[in-house]
Amino acid sequence: MAGLYQRQRNNQRTDPFIDLLFNTLLGFSFLFLISLVFINPDEDQAKVDKQAEYVITISWDKTLADDIDLWVYAPSGHTVSYLQKEAGWLHLDRDDRGEVNDKLLIDGREVVHAVNEEVVTIRNRLAGEYIVNVYFYAADSKKRPPRKIPVKLKIDRINPRFETVYVDQVELTAQDQELTAVRFTLDDEGKAGQFNKLPKQLTPYGLDHMPEQIPDDLWTK
Known part of the structure; x- marks a missing residue:
């Protein structure tokens, strides 16, 4: 019985490769959001520069x-x-x-x-x-x-x-x-x-x- 319980616990453990893949995807998503923060002000500034006086x-x-x-x-x-x-x-x-x-x-x-x-x-x-x-x-x-x-x-x-x-x-x-x-x-x-x-x-x-x-x-x- 104890052996069966131990096998069930082992099956519930997360695969280290999946953890690495998830963290990598999370990191790319974070970098993408940061890049949007820096890109948008430049686009707004370009619009201002083209405004006629x-x-x-x-x-x-x-x-x-x-x-x-x-x-x-x-x-x-x-x-x-x-x-x-x-x-x-x-x-x-x-x-x-x-x-x-x-x-x-x-x-x-x-x-x-x-x-x-x-x-x-x-x-x-x-x-x-x-x-x-x-x-x-x-x-x-x-x-x-x-x-x-x-x-x-x-x-x-x-x-x-x-x-x-x-x-x-x-x-x-x-x-x-x-x-x-x-x-x-x-x-x-x-x-x-x-x-x-x-x-x-x-x-x-x-x-x-x-x-x-x-x-x-x-x-x-």
Whole structure:
């Protein structure tokens, strides 16, 4: 009888290999939970980094096939454009190539969604001067220059609340023309001010179309 009782007790003992396997699985589960704790803050921070503080938009007649480019310089020394769509805290959200990227394929049919607009976001309120230039990259070959193309500029502040801080319009008259649409500064609190149009070239192209003198009406208060 005693021998039978001893065999039953031996059968109830846990296999050491099963104990080791269980403890190993428990350890991996613990490490996985710890990794989630450290990964999630990084993901949240990435979302914050991509949040726009200011949005700069240029737009022109949606019926035109001309390609106008937006160039923006930041006090960090970075310049964003179609050549470099992300530079420092600047990001080119939309590069409009005129008529080229207005065509969409929907259910096998070509549909034209006419919009001429380029957008740059500023994702950090870095204090200093910002320069916004427009560049006439390519004229519509179907239309003969010279002609004037009005380009509307708008600067919106997103945080802490939405506010349009600047609206203006410039006119481009020739391919390869570059104009400084506005220069402005952000103070330490992220407030925009000191708007002017003092010309400065941002593109790596020629200086033929940059004004040599600064008319009085280029300055705005």
